[in-house]
Amino acid sequence: MTYGVTLIGRFSPALSGILTVIIPSCSFLSRLPLVLVAFIVAALVRISVGSSTVAMTMAAGIISAMPGIGELSPLYLACVTAAIAGGSTVCSHFNDSGFWLVKSLVGMDEKTTLKTWTIMETLVGGVGFLVALIISFFA
Secondary structure, eight states: OHHHHHHHHHHOHHHHHHHHHHHHHTGGGGGSOHHHHHHHHHHHHHHHHOOHHHHHHHHHHHHHTSTTGGGSOHHHHHHHHHHHHHHTTSOOOTTOHHHHHHHHHHTOOHHHHIIIIIHHHHHHHHHHHHHHHHHHTTO
16 A cells, blocks of 8 residues: 555655545455445545546456455456446436436436436446345355
8 A cells, every 4th residue: 555655656746645644544445345345436436526437447447456356256256347337327416427418318407317317327326236245245
């Protein structure tokens, strides 16, 4: 972890400072199943950036760099992949281009789009994650 913060610090001192605060507070993640961590990482990126493509790519890169990922079974890795896909689907809102596309094509206002599209996307991502989590218990 320290090496990553040092490496990033060479390129961005501000980002390095933020990471030195965030990384110690994330120590609880090591006690969670990797499927859950993958979902959380993808969902946080999705909510903050808005792009599901960026969320999937970034979460996959972060999770693939975790220690011990190479020793996991193919079925468990498939569950991790499904959890990343679920996390990158949740919480479509104002910073998502898909939100605005659906709003304009269907002719809804922002409030109605939040009530329908955002809820539907969150349910799709959440159910996908739950299925991946359940299957991962048997992998």
